[in-house]
Amino acid sequence: MMRRFQRGLVxxxxxxxxxxxEAVIRRAQADCEEVVVLSYTxxxxxxxxxxxxRRWLEALxxxxxxxxxxxxxxxxLILPHNDDPDESCHRRFVGQVCREVLHVTVEAVFTSESYGxxxxxxxxxxxxxxxxxxxxxxxxxxxxxxxxxPLRVQLPVSGTALRQQVHxxxxxxxxxxxxxxxxxxxxxxxxxSGKTTLAAALAERCGTRWVHEYGRELWVDQGGHLAFADLLxxxxxxxxxxxEAAEQAHRYLFCDTSPLTTLFYxxxxxxxxxxxxxxxAAREYDLHVLCAPDIPFDQDGTRKDEAFRQRxxxxxxxxxTARGFPWILVFGPVEARVQQVLAKLG
Numbered sequence: 001m002m003r004r005f006q007r008g009l010v011x012x013x014x015x016x017x018x019x020x021x022e023a024v025i026r027r028a029q030a031d032c033e034e035v036v037v038l039s040y041t042x043x044x045x046x047x048x049x050x051x052x053x054r055r056w057l058e059a060l061x062x063x064x065x066x067x068x069x070x071x072x073x074x075x076x077l078i079l080p081h082n083d084d085p086d087e088s089c090h091r092r093f094v095g096q097v098c099r100e101v102l103h104v105t106v107e108a109v110f111t112s113e114s115y116g117x118x119x120x121x122x123x124x125x126x127x128x129x130x131x132x133x134x135x136x137x138x139x140x141x142x143x144x145x146x147x148x149x150p151l152r153v154q155l156p157v158s159g160t161a162l163r164q165q166v167h168x169x170x171x172x173x174x175x176x177x178x179x180x181x182x183x184x185x186x187x188x189x190x191x192x193s194g195k196t197t198l199a200a201a202l203a204e205r206c207g208t209r210w211v212h213e214y215g216r217e218l219w220v221d222q223g224g225h226l227a228f229a230d231l232l233x234x235x236x237x238x239x240x241x242x243x244e245a246a247e248q249a250h251r252y253l254f255c256d257t258s259p260l261t262t263l264f265y266x267x268x269x270x271x272x273x274x275x276x277x278x279x280x281a282a283r284e285y286d287l288h289v290l291c292a293p294d295i296p297f298d299q300d301g302t303r304k305d306e307a308f309r310q311r312x313x314x315x316x317x318x319x320x321t322a323r324g325f326p327w328i329l330v331f332g333p334v335e336a337r338v339q340q341v342l343a344k345l346g
Contacts, residue, residue, distance in 0.1 A: 003030075003031055003032055003033050004031045004032070004108075005031055005032045005033070005106075005107040005108045005144070006032065006033050006034065006107055007032060007033065007034045007035070007036065007104060007105070007106045007107055007108075008028040008031060008032035008034070008035050008036070008106055008107065008108040008109070008110055008146075009028075009035075009036045009037075009038065009094075009098070009106040009108070009109045009110070009123075010024055010025050010028050010035065010036070010037050010038070010109075010110050010111075011037075011038045011039070011094055011109070011111075012024075012037075012038075012039055013039065013040070013041040013045070013048075013082070013159065014039045014048070014053050014056070014057070014159075015041055015044075015045040015048035015053075015159050015163065016047070016048050016056070016159065016162055016163070016166070016173060016177055016180070016181075017053065017056045017057065017060070017173075017174075017177050018157050018158075018159065018162055018172045018173055018177070019155055019157060019172050019173070019174070020112060020149070020152070020155040020157045020158075020172070022060065022174065023112075023148055023149060023154070023155055024110050024111065024112055024148045025037060025060075025061055025064070025110075027110055027146065027148045028108075028110040028146070029061075029063075029064070031108065031110075031146065032107075032108065034065065035061075035063075035064045035065065036064065036065045036066075036067070036098070036102060036104065036106060037057055037061060037064045037065070037066045037067070038067050038068075038069070038094060038097060038098075039053050039057070039066075039067070039068045039069070040068070040069040040079050041079075041082060042071060042079040042080060042081050042082060043081075043082070044070075044071075045163060047166075047180065047181060048163075049070075050068045050069070050070040052180050053068045054066070054068045055176075055180075056174075056176060056177050056180070059176045060174060060176065060177075065102065065104075067097070067101065067102060069097070075100070075101055077093075077096070077097065077101075079093070080093050087115060087118065087119075088122060091118075091119050091122040091123060091126070092122065092126055094119075094123065095122070095123050095126030095127060095130070096126075098123075098127075099126075099127070099130050105127045105140045105141075106123070106143060107141045107143060107144065108120075108143060108144045108145070108146055109123060109143055109144075109145055109146070110145075110146045110148060111145065111146075111147060111148070112147065112148045112149050112150055112152070113147075113150065114147075114150060116145040116146075116147050117145045119145065120142075120143040120144060120145035121143075123143040124140070124142050124143045127140035127143070128140050155172075157169070157172040166178070166181045167181070167250065167251050170250075175247035175248070176247060178247070179243070179246035179247045179249070182246045182249045182250075182251065182252065182253050183251065183252050183253070183286040183287070183345070184242065184246070184252075184253050184255060184285045184286050185202070185252055185253065185254050185255065185285065185286060185287050185288075185289060185341070185345070186255045186257070186258045186260075186285040186287070186288045186289065187199050187254065187255065187256055187257065187288075187289045187291060188257065188258065188260065188261060188288055188289070188290050188291070188316045188320075188327075189290055189291030189292070189293070189312070189313060189316065190291075190293050190308070190309030190310065190311070190312035190313045190316075191308065191309050191312065192293075192295075192309060193291040193292065193293050193295065193309060193313070194291045194295055194334065194337065195213075195256050195257065195291050196212075196213065196256050197334055198289070198291060198330070198334060198337050198338065198341070199211075199254040199255070199256040200254075201334055201338050202252075202254050202338055202341055202342075203252075203254045205338060205342070206250070206251065206252050206254075207250055208249045208250045208251060208252050208253065208254070209245045209246075209248050209249040209250075209253055209254075210245075210253070210254040210255070210256060211238070211241050211242050211245050211253065211254070211255045211256060212241075212256055213238075213256045213257045213261075214234055214237045214238045214241060215234040215238070215257065215261070215262055215265070218230060218233075218234060226265075226269075228266070228270050228272075231262050231263075231265065231266040231270075231273070231274075231277060232262075232266075232274045232276055232277045232280075234262050235259035235262040235263070235277050235280040235281070236276075236280070238255075238257065238258065238259060238262065239259060239280060239283060242255055252345065255285070258281075258283060258285065258288075259277065259280035259281045259283050260281045260283075260316075260319060262277065262280075262281070263277055263278065263280075263281040264312065264315055264316075282323070284325070285325070285326075286326070287326050287327065287328065287344065287345070288320055288325050288326065288327035288328075289327070289328055289330055289341055290313070290316055290317065290320065290327055290328070290329045290330070291330055291331075291337070292313070292329055292330065292331035293306070293309045293310055293313050294331050294332070295333075317329075328340065328341075328344055
């Protein structure tokens with residue numbers, strides 16, 4: 001199907017990338033053979049850093065040409081400040097990025113803003129000014145502005161509102177975007193220390209999801225036998241399950257163990273660990289909750305003993321402190337532990 005333009009451009013802060021932005025990009029995809037998506041902001045907004053925005057755009061628009069610029073970009077470009085009153089500064093900066101970094105010009109710019117006409121006009125001037133001296137080369141085309149839902153009738157949403165109330169307005173975000181704002185809470189502790197019970201209780205109390213311990217599932221499936229190679233696989237699946245569950249969670253995701261748990265068992269059982277497992281064990285969470293070994297030990301036929309449970313607890317305390325992870329120790333019956341976690345979460 002012949003499209004209206006060869007190459008179109010969408011520019012935005014995307015802090016966060018919401019369904020209004022998505023509609024503009026999808027309109028550009030419908031109208032253009034190729035779409036360039038450029039994102040920059042100065043200063044940055046919490047929770048919407050360059051790497052996060054790259055992930056969002058890659059997940060949702062993998063067929064576009066994407067460039068997310070950080071202040072320390074490899075081209076030495078100085079990003080215009082968000083509050084710079086000189087609109088020409090931003091427009092010429094975008095033209096510079098197209099010319100000097102992406103080595104392209106565009107035929108259309110897609111926005112949902114009234115400034116789009118002036119933006120397109122200035123891009124036209126910039127591309128023609130910098131076209132070079134070859135008299136045989138065709139002059140760059142006039143850049144056309146395509147305005148999408150300028151009155152926000154179809155998609156009444158803004159980045160400002162979302163930054164203030166991201167959880168209340170999460171329906172304006174694709175799940176992969178909202179997942180970045182879900183706080184991950186990890187539960188650690190020795191065997192029979194109440195991790196699973198606490199994770200499930202908090203998920204029910206908060207109306208959200210929790211992630212089961214994959215390592216135990218695999219251990220049961222394989223009749224109580226795990227090979228060295230299984231440990232890395234366990235950590236990888238555990239992390240992947242967390243990513244998938246975060247897209248369905250609300251505000252918090254409660255995680256029953258983490259790759260740090262897998263590292264403990266790997267080193268304890270085999271005396272070594274794959275570098276990939278060591279790296280996964282450094283996975284960050286918003287909070288680690290260490291369950292104290294102060295409840296009766298339940299020997300269900302799969303566990304070692306209370307001495308081993310205490311050794312695990314001591315190891316976790318040492319590792320959490322050494323790694324600088326945020327963590328708390330909870331103790332007492334389930335409801336007391338639930339209240340201790342909720343008090344920390346605020």
